[in-house]
Amino acid sequence: MGFVFRVIELYKERWEFFLQLFIEHIYLTFVAIVIISVIGIILGIIMTRSKTMANIIMTVVNLIYTIPSIALFGFFVSITGIGFKSALIALVIYGLLPIIRNTYVGITEVDPFLIESAIGMGTTNSQLLYKVQLPLALPVIFAGFRTMVIMTIALGAIASFIGAGGLGVAIWRGITTYFPEMTVAGSLLVALLAIIIDLFLGVIEKNIRKKILGT
Amino acid sequence: MSIITFEHIKKTFEEVMVLEDFNLNIDEGEFVVILGPSGCGKTTIIKLINGLLKADEGIISIRGKKIEDWNKIELRRSMGYVIQQVGLFPHLSVERNICYTLNLIKIDKVEQHKRALELIELVGLDASYLSRYPRELSGGQQQRIGVARALATNPDIILMDEPFGAVDEITRRGLQEEITKIHGMLGKTIVFVTHDIEEAVKLGSRIVLLNEGRIDRDKLKKDFVLSKERTDYAENFFGSKDFISYLNSVKIRDCIDLFGIDGVAAVEVDAKDSMVSVDGNLSALRGIKTCIENKTNVLVVHDDEGKLIGYFTIDSVYKHLLDI
Numbered sequence: 001m002g003f004v005f006r007v008i009e010l011y012k013e014r015w016e017f018f019l020q021l022f023i024e025h026i027y028l029t030f031v032a033i034v035i036i037s038v039i040g041i042i043l044g045i046i047m048t049r050s051k052t053m054a055n056i057i058m059t060v061v062n063l064i065y066t067i068p069s070i071a072l073f074g075f076f077v078s079i080t081g082i083g084f085k086s087a088l089i090a091l092v093i094y095g096l097l098p099i100i101r102n103t104y105v106g107i108t109e110v111d112p113f114l115i116e117s118a119i120g121m122g123t124t125n126s127q128l129l130y131k132v133q134l135p136l137a138l139p140v141i142f143a144g145f146r147t148m149v150i151m152t153i154a155l156g157a158i159a160s161f162i163g164a165g166g167l168g169v170a171i172w173r174g175i176t177t178y179f180p181e182m183t184v185a186g187s188l189l190v191a192l193l194a195i196i197i198d199l200f201l202g203v204i205e206k207n208i209r210k211k212i213l214g215t
Numbered sequence: 216m217s218i219i220t221f222e223h224i225k226k227t228f229e230e231v232m233v234l235e236d237f238n239l240n241i242d243e244g245e246f247v248v249i250l251g252p253s254g255c256g257k258t259t260i261i262k263l264i265n266g267l268l269k270a271d272e273g274i275i276s277i278r279g280k281k282i283e284d285w286n287k288i289e290l291r292r293s294m295g296y297v298i299q300q301v302g303l304f305p306h307l308s309v310e311r312n313i314c315y316t317l318n319l320i321k322i323d324k325v326e327q328h329k330r331a332l333e334l335i336e337l338v339g340l341d342a343s344y345l346s347r348y349p350r351e352l353s354g355g356q357q358q359r360i361g362v363a364r365a366l367a368t369n370p371d372i373i374l375m376d377e378p379f380g381a382v383d384e385i386t387r388r389g390l391q392e393e394i395t396k397i398h399g400m401l402g403k404t405i406v407f408v409t410h411d412i413e414e415a416v417k418l419g420s421r422i423v424l425l426n427e428g429r430i431d432r433d434k435l436k437k438d439f440v441l442s443k444e445r446t447d448y449a450e451n452f453f454g455s456k457d458f459i460s461y462l463n464s465v466k467i468r469d470c471i472d473l474f475g476i477d478g479v480a481a482v483e484v485d486a487k488d489s490m491v492s493v494d495g496n497l498s499a500l501r502g503i504k505t506c507i508e509n510k511t512n513v514l515v516v517h518d519d520e521g522k523l524i525g526y527f528t529i530d531s532v533y534k535h536l537l538d539i
Binding site: 111113120121123127213 | 300
């Protein structure tokens with residue numbers, strides 16, 4: 001019990017420090033999430049237009065996913081140096097898989113008869129995408145988005161190992177200075193952030209499913 | 216005037232011949248039913264008309280213009296298209312579904328709503344359905360919406376690919392009556408594909424029987440059913456089912472004798488009261504059945520208001536069919 005109190009004590013004493021890390025963490029992951037979503041959805045759509053592109057993109061993304069995240073961070077440090085930029089690039093590359101895959105799967109799994117009747121009624125290619133495919137794929141795409149967001153928040157803690165700030169700083173400092181309370185305090189905040197955002201996204205996902213699929 | 220023409224069309228799918236030297240002329244306002252077993256190329260014909268498929272050889276003209284010269288998007292928007300799977304968009308309300316094509320061509324929203332109200336009534340549902348979603352409707356209701364959607368832009372051609380294949384018998388009959396009514400009211404050219412003989416005879420003003428990508432028989436309905444020359448294929452395909460279906464689609468009131476009415480010699484008056492009476496809106500087949508059930512050869516026919524309009528006999532059917 002003493003340990004728990006010491007952690008709470010630590011939050012009280014150093015709340016400004018934690019608040020700053022918390023904001024840094026949110027900022028880093030938010031930027032990463034926006035970039036991942038844009039690139040991921042575009043790549044996912046490109047994949048649905050060409051079988052060859054689909055194979056190439058999926059192979060590359062899967063390959064990247066097999067690299068341990070810590071190694072990926074290290075790799076980018078050697079190219080873009082220490083700091084925010086390297087962390088961001090690594091987070092983006094690592095987070096692409098769920099969103100690309102779900103966009104691709106979501107769109108390709110739209111009922112082919114719906115597509116056929118839409119085309120038969122004179123829908124252009126872009127109208128097909130915006131009015132039929134994307135709306136119907138939205139529940140699947142959003143499920144991928146939710147996975148990606150949680151993953152990026154958690155991974156963001158490792159980003160501080162290459163000097164990008166965020167709650168990982170507290171964890172890292174706790175480890176290197178034999179200060180377990182600090183490590184736990186940092187980890188708890190990462191977990192808290194992930195859980196709250198996940199609950200929030202879960203509610204949105206449910207609403208989207210209800211609106212589009214009726215279940 | 217012909218609105219759709221196929222000239223020497225050839226279409227193959229991966230070496231398999233689907234249509235071979237296929238020729239067809241469809242006139243404005245016709246209700247053409249293309250009939251044949253699965254895999255005879257029926258659906259291919261529909262998809263060639265709206266450009267979802269391209270012929271290997273031959274010329275297709277729509278409204279006098281070659282299909283290659285049409286902008287495909289515009290061509291499709293100028294035709295209604297109804298498929299068996301209905302293809303309503305689950306994420307859109309019934310109203311948005313009906314107005315889908317109107318929305319594509321960016322018609323004013325107020326106008327769209329007005330049109331949706333007209334159409335939902337035309338297909339026999341009421342305005343309260345507009346705010347529902349397709350999943351809340353039965354299969355038959357969904358297909359009604361599918362028909363309404365196809366009519367939204369007021370196209371002169373409607374393509375229907377086994378539209379009532381997936382609904383139950385009773386619902387199908389309702390939908391068939393609805394589409395006959397709509398054809399009568401709006402006078403559109405309808406190309407309707409089915410494998411159901413009864414449906415073909417009931418709906419079409421003209422029937423085209425397909426046999427492995429070739430036309431086996433192409434005639435106006437009555438000639439189609441009653442003319443004697445038939446290929447072995449047609450004989451095999453129909454047996455007497457087309458004839459039975461035809462009798463089923465002819466109404467009693469269209470084949471009655473007028474003894475005693477309009478000055479024609481009367482049946483004995485006292486006999487009339489003891490005779491069996493039938494509704495003139497029933498089918499001739501029902502009339503024959505009623506005759507046999509009651510062991511009589513004359514029936515009294517009355518209209519909706521119960522007024523006597525004539526007499527039905529097996530002989531009167533015979534005369535009607537032969538136009539004598």
